[in-house]
Amino acid sequence: MRVLTGIQPSGKLHIGNYFGAMKPMIERQEKEELFTFIASYHALTSSKDSKLLAHYTHEAAIDYLSLGIDPTKTTFWIQSDVKEVLELYWILSKFTPLGLLERAHSYKDKVAKGIAPNHALFSYPILMAADILLFDTQLVPVGKDQVQHLEMTRDIAIRFNNEYGEIFTLPKHHVDEEVATIPGIDGEKMSKSYDNTIEIFMDEKSLQKRCNKVVTDSTPMGEPLLYEHCNVFALASLFLNTQEQEELRERYLSGKEGFGYFKKYLKELIWDAFATARNQREHYLKHPNEVRDILSMGAAKARTIAKIKMEQVRQAVGII
Numbered sequence: 001m002r003v004l005t006g007i008q009p010s011g012k013l014h015i016g017n018y019f020g021a022m023k024p025m026i027e028r029q030e031k032e033e034l035f036t037f038i039a040s041y042h043a044l045t046s047s048k049d050s051k052l053l054a055h056y057t058h059e060a061a062i063d064y065l066s067l068g069i070d071p072t073k074t075t076f077w078i079q080s081d082v083k084e085v086l087e088l089y090w091i092l093s094k095f096t097p098l099g100l101l102e103r104a105h106s107y108k109d110k111v112a113k114g115i116a117p118n119h120a121l122f123s124y125p126i127l128m129a130a131d132i133l134l135f136d137t138q139l140v141p142v143g144k145d146q147v148q149h150l151e152m153t154r155d156i157a158i159r160f161n162n163e164y165g166e167i168f169t170l171p172k173h174h175v176d177e178e179v180a181t182i183p184g185i186d187g188e189k190m191s192k193s194y195d196n197t198i199e200i201f202m203d204e205k206s207l208q209k210r211c212n213k214v215v216t217d218s219t220p221m222g223e224p225l226l227y228e229h230c231n232v233f234a235l236a237s238l239f240l241n242t243q244e245q246e247e248l249r250e251r252y253l254s255g256k257e258g259f260g261y262f263k264k265y266l267k268e269l270i271w272d273a274f275a276t277a278r279n280q281r282e283h284y285l286k287h288p289n290e291v292r293d294i295l296s297m298g299a300a301k302a303r304t305i306a307k308i309k310m311e312q313v314r315q316a317v318g319i320i
C-alpha cells in the first residue's frame with residue numbers, strides 16, 4: 001500500500017506532534033511504502049518571514065530524520081524539489097470548480113484568523129491534491145482538519161478521470177481515532193498556538209523548567225496524590241508500559257513523594273526517551289551535506305515517479 005504524508009514546516013516540534021503524528025508515521029514505514037515530504041510551498045501560504053521558512057524547512061528535515069524517518073525505507077523529500085507538482089497543480093485547477101474551493105473550512109478559518117485571503121491560500125487544496133495524485137497514493141493519514149481536503153482531492157480526480165479515463169488513483173484518507181490528544185502543561189490540548197508545549201529538543205535545564213510548570217492540584221506533601229486527572233501522570237504515562245504505569249499509580253497513592261519529585265521523574269523520562277534522537281540531531285546539525293544528500297536522493301526517487309505520471313497527464317489533456 002502506498003501511503004503519503006505532507007508535513008508543514010511550521011516550527012519547533014513538541015511531544016503532542018510526536019505522539020499524534022510522528023510516531024504513528026515512523027511505525028508505518030516498517031509495514032508500508034511510505035512517501036513523506038516537507039510541504040514548503042504550503043507553508044509559504046502563511047509565512048511572514050522568508051528566513052524563518054527556510055530555517056524551519058531545514059529543521060523539519062533534520063528533526064524527522066533524527067526521530068526515525070529512515071531514508072532507505074521511506075521516500076523523503078522537500079516539496080519544492082519536485083517541480084512536477086506545480087505543473088499538475090495548474091492542470092488540476094481546470095478540474096476544480098470555484099464552488100468547491102469556496103466551501104473549504106480550512107480557508108475560511110484562516111481568513112477568519114486574519115490571514116490575508118490571497119490566491120495561494122485559496123487554491124491550497126489543489127496543490128494538496130497534486131501532491132497526492134502525482135504519486136498514485138492509496139492512503140493519506142490525516143488529522144480531522146484535513147479530511148475535507150482529501151474529499152476535494154477525490155472530487156478533482158473523479159472529474160479528471162471521467163473525462164480522460166483512469167489516470168489517477170483515488171486516495172482514501174485515514175483518521176487515527178486511537179491517537180489520543182496529548183495534553184499541554186496546562187491540561188488543554190498541547191499546541192504551539194496555546195504556548196503550552198513541551199518541545200522535544202530542549203536543553204536539559206529548560207526541559208526541567210518546563211516540566212516544573214505542568215499544572216497540578218494542590219494536594220499537600222505526605223498525602224496520597226490523585227493520578228486520574230493529573231497532567232504530570234498523563235504525560236509520564238506516554239513513556240511507560242502498562243506495568244510501569246501501575247507502579248507509578250502506586251507511588252502516587254503511597255503519598256511518600258510530592259509533585260516536585262514526579263516532575264523531576266517526568267523530565268528524566270522525556271530526556272531519556274529522546275536521547276538517541278538528540279544525538280542523531282547533533283550529528284545532522286554538524287553535517288548539513290549529509291541531510292542535503294538524503295533529501296536529493298528522496299527527490300530523485302519521487303521525481304522518477306512524478307515524471308511518468310505527468311507524461312500520462314500531459315498526453316491526456318493535449319499539452320505537447
Ligand code: ADP
Pocket residue numbers: 010016017018019020021142143179180181182183189190191192193
Ligand atoms: P500545533 O497544534 O502545535 O500547531 P500542528 O497543527 O502543526 O500542531 O500539528 C502537526 C501534527 O501533530 C498534526 O498531525 C496534529 O494532529 C498532531 N498534533 C498536534 N498537537 C497534538 C496533540 N496535542 N495531540 C495529538 N496530536 C497532536
Ligand code: TRP
Pocket residue numbers: 004005006007008039042127128131132140142146
Ligand atoms: N495540508 C497539510 C497540513 O496542513 C499538509 C499537506 C500538504 C499534506 N500536502 C499534503 C498532507 C498531502 C497530506 C498529503 O497538515
